[in-house]
Amino acid sequence: MELRIDRVSKQYKNKLAVDRVSLELHEGVYGLLGENGAGKTSLIRMVCGVLRPSSGSISFDGLDVGDEEYRAVLGYLPQDFGYYPEFSAQDFMYYMASLKGLNKARARARTRELLELVSLSDVAKKKIKTFSGGMKQRLGIAQTLLNDPKLLVLDEPTAGLDPKERIRFRNLISRLGRDRIVLLSTHIVSDVEHIAGTILLMKEGRLLQKGSLEEVTQVIQGKVYELTACAERAEELARSYVVINYRSEGEKVFLRFVCEGQPPEEAAAAPAGLEDLYLYYFSEAKGHE
Amino acid sequence: MNGKMKMQLKEYFEAPEPEKKQEFMAGLPSQGVSIMDFLLLQAAYIPKWVWGLSALIFALALIGAGYLKKDILWCVSACMPLPALAFVAESGRSEAWGMAELEMSSRFSLRSVLLARLGILGLADLLLFFLLLPLAYMNGDKPLFETGVYMLCPYLLTVFLGLRASRRAQGREAAWLCGAIALGVGLGYILMYQWSLEFYAAGNFPWWAAAFVLLSLGTAKQCAETLKQKEELVWSLG
Numbered sequence: 001m002e003l004r005i006d007r008v009s010k011q012y013k014n015k016l017a018v019d020r021v022s023l024e025l026h027e028g029v030y031g032l033l034g035e036n037g038a039g040k041t042s043l044i045r046m047v048c049g050v051l052r053p054s055s056g057s058i059s060f061d062g063l064d065v066g067d068e069e070y071r072a073v074l075g076y077l078p079q080d081f082g083y084y085p086e087f088s089a090q091d092f093m094y095y096m097a098s099l100k101g102l103n104k105a106r107a108r109a110r111t112r113e114l115l116e117l118v119s120l121s122d123v124a125k126k127k128i129k130t131f132s133g134g135m136k137q138r139l140g141i142a143q144t145l146l147n148d149p150k151l152l153v154l155d156e157p158t159a160g161l162d163p164k165e166r167i168r169f170r171n172l173i174s175r176l177g178r179d180r181i182v183l184l185s186t187h188i189v190s191d192v193e194h195i196a197g198t199i200l201l202m203k204e205g206r207l208l209q210k211g212s213l214e215e216v217t218q219v220i221q222g223k224v225y226e227l228t229a230c231a232e233r234a235e236e237l238a239r240s241y242v243v244i245n246y247r248s249e250g251e252k253v254f255l256r257f258v259c260e261g262q263p264p265e266e267a268a269a270a271p272a273g274l275e276d277l278y279l280y281y282f283s284e285a286k287g288h289e
Numbered sequence: 290m291n292g293k294m295k296m297q298l299k300e301y302f303e304a305p306e307p308e309k310k311q312e313f314m315a316g317l318p319s320q321g322v323s324i325m326d327f328l329l330l331q332a333a334y335i336p337k338w339v340w341g342l343s344a345l346i347f348a349l350a351l352i353g354a355g356y357l358k359k360d361i362l363w364c365v366s367a368c369m370p371l372p373a374l375a376f377v378a379e380s381g382r383s384e385a386w387g388m389a390e391l392e393m394s395s396r397f398s399l400r401s402v403l404l405a406r407l408g409i410l411g412l413a414d415l416l417l418f419f420l421l422l423p424l425a426y427m428n429g430d431k432p433l434f435e436t437g438v439y440m441l442c443p444y445l446l447t448v449f450l451g452l453r454a455s456r457r458a459q460g461r462e463a464a465w466l467c468g469a470i471a472l473g474v475g476l477g478y479i480l481m482y483q484w485s486l487e488f489y490a491a492g493n494f495p496w497w498a499a500a501f502v503l504l505s506l507g508t509a510k511q512c513a514e515t516l517k518q519k520e521e522l523v524w525s526l527g
Contacts, residue, residue, distance in 0.1 A: 048394040052521050068396055076394040082387020086336070098330045099395035099402065103322050147396070 001027055001061060003047070003151060003181050008056030010042045010205075017042040019205040020056070029177035031196025032185040033274075035282045039205040040185040041079055044155050047183065048076045060151055072101065075149030077140045079156045083128045089115060089139050090124040093146065100147040107146075114142040117172070133160035141169065145176075152176060154184040158191050170195045193274045203281060217272045224276050225267035226256045237264060242283040244276050327397060331405040339375040339410065343417045346371060354424045362425045362489070363482040366440050367475045370447040372414045374471035377451030379406050380515050381463045393519070400519045407512070414444070435494055438501045445504035447474045452511035456518055 003025040010018040018039045034040050045051040047058055049065045058065040060073065083092050090111060097107030115121045118138035128136060137160045144152060154173075158166045174195050176182055186192060192199055199216045201209040209216045224244070229237070234253035238246060245256035256270065258280050263269075322330070346368050354361050383389040383399055392399040418440065426436045450470045455463040482488045 045390075049398075050390055050393045050521070068398075071394060071398065072396040074394060076391070078390040078394075080387060081391050084334075084382070084386050084388065095334060096391065096395065098322070098327070098334075099392060099397050101322055101396045103326070143391070 001150060001181060003060050003183075004058070005043075005047065006057045006059075008043070008046055008053045008058060010039070010046060010051060011054040016205050018046070018053075021202075021205075021207050022056075023200070023207070023210070025181050025183065025198075027177070027179060027181060028197040029173060029182045029184065029195050030198045030200055031192030032183060032200045032202060033187065033189065033192050033278065034185075034202035035187060038202040040202055041155055042205075043202070044153055044183070044185050045078075047151075048074060048153050050076075050078075072147065073150040075144035075147060075152045077144045077154045077157055079159075081140055083136075085127075085129060087128050088125050089120050089128060089131070092128060092139060093143060096143040097146050102146060110146050114145055117145075118142045134162055134165055137161055138165065141172075150180045152180055152182045154182070156186055157184055158186065158188055166191070189275045189278050199274065201277075201281065208281060213274060217274060217277050220258060220272045220277055220280050222269060222272075223258050223260055223280075224256065224270045224272040225259055225263045226254070226270045227264065227267040228252050228254050229266065242279055244279050327401075328405050328409065331402060332409050335379065335406055335409065339372075339379070340413075342375055343372055343413060347417060347420055350421050350424050354428050358428050359430060362429045362431065362436060362439060363478065365421050365425050366443050367478040367482075369418075369440055369444040370471040370474040370478075372417060373444045373447035373474075374451065374467060376407065376410050376414060376448055377455060377467045377471075378464060379403075379410055380452060381455040381460075381467070383519075385460050385464050389519075393521075398519075400516055403519055404516060418444075431489065435497075438494075438497050439489060442497060442501055442504060443474050443478050445501070445508050447471050449504055449508045449511055450474070452508070452515050456511075456515060 003023075005021055005023040005025075007020045007022050008018060009016065009020050021039075021043060032040050032043070042051060046053050047065070049071060060070055063070040063073075084095075087095065093111040093115065094107050097110060102110065111124075112121070115124050118141055120135065120138055120142065123131070123135070128139065131139070137157070141154070141157060144154065157173075158169055161169060170191060173182055173184065177195070177197065184191070184196070193213060197212065199209070199211065199213060200207060201216060209219070227237075228249065229252065231248075231251070231253050234246070234255050237243075237255055237257065241257035241259050243255060243257045245254065247254040256276075257267075258276060259267070346365075350361065350365050350368070353364060380403060383392050383403075389399055392402055418437075422433070422437055422440065425440060426433050429436060431439070447470060451467040454466045454470060457463075458466050487493060
């Protein structure tokens, strides 16, 4: 099983949204991380055949992104999706099943199974317009699985989910990633940290890093420090370094920051995490690439 | 096995949790849907008001034919933008309700879905036309072909302008714009007929025929361009 993205670019008039991205993805969960406007959604839309690349090619096991067979193995949750106003959750699932080529019996069975999986069975016949944001998101996730996709693409899947739902969802994604390719895009760092076996870091349309958590955070290992200081000193340090955490603790301030040169004397080194790396790359004050 | 025995079996025998259910399901040969199944399914997803509207126009024409006599022709023609509006509205419904991206990435893509639905609606509108045509012809004083041309021109004009507008505007803005076009064409037809006695004069028919040919070609082009546009998401960076 292989998703091959070969030198893919997307140009919108005078903006290059995706710049010659090449990737080969196999079974597992891939977390696409980047700030808003980094090109994540454009890349994802091209992988799902919704946008046409300006150049380059995308294929899954030899099937071109434009082929019907490619779409037959694809499950996609867009960042924003709507629904026809008359639809109940069950109608929506049946409708999506019809577009995915499932016959009526299979559509009914899968709908029952998946609504159960996302805890929406009891509201299956209720209109979607009465649903909360989290319920709509769970419904969106359920529809992606109707055709038991080999390639699952999720754009901001945990947006609108409460912490309990988010954890359930993370576990579900981890299970699904065992025998298929799951590509999820988000700017919620903790989601990627918990479930993605491979992290893809995008900035300004380009792929900055690709690798496991340990591999991608290697860049800033030994550069993350923590200290507790008085407010004045903390303010002074905050102006000089990329601050990851600034937390008042009584009269003192706890500071976690990235420092590339000689750290302040009172600072202690701390193990780097993905959030540290994210802020290191995407902090407005810095231009690391 | 009768129901009672099934109940008893359920009661005394606890079925074990399925093992390797997913693998088993994945191994089953997939039973897809045929083209006919797909068309029937898509017909079911056309909003009910569309069918209701066609039925209403036919019913009103049937009732009105007895009273309006010769005037039935312009009355029926002025109503033709309404089914045309339903046709145009269907072409932009996915975008209007935010379903386009989901539909585009499905096995039967948005283009296929739209092709199916517009095909079904086109046939339904043609059926409505063939039901209304005898009513207008038998109560009027125009030849059958001329009657048909007079009736189809406002329909084609609405589809032509509506499809053109819905490709330029987005979402619900497009729906309102198409509504305004249909209303404008319908009202324009009524006003033109009221103001000019020459509206359906025999000497004017070549102009009507020319308009019919041009609008037919233009509408076919607009349909093709609309379907082509559905191949890729229209996405504004702003």
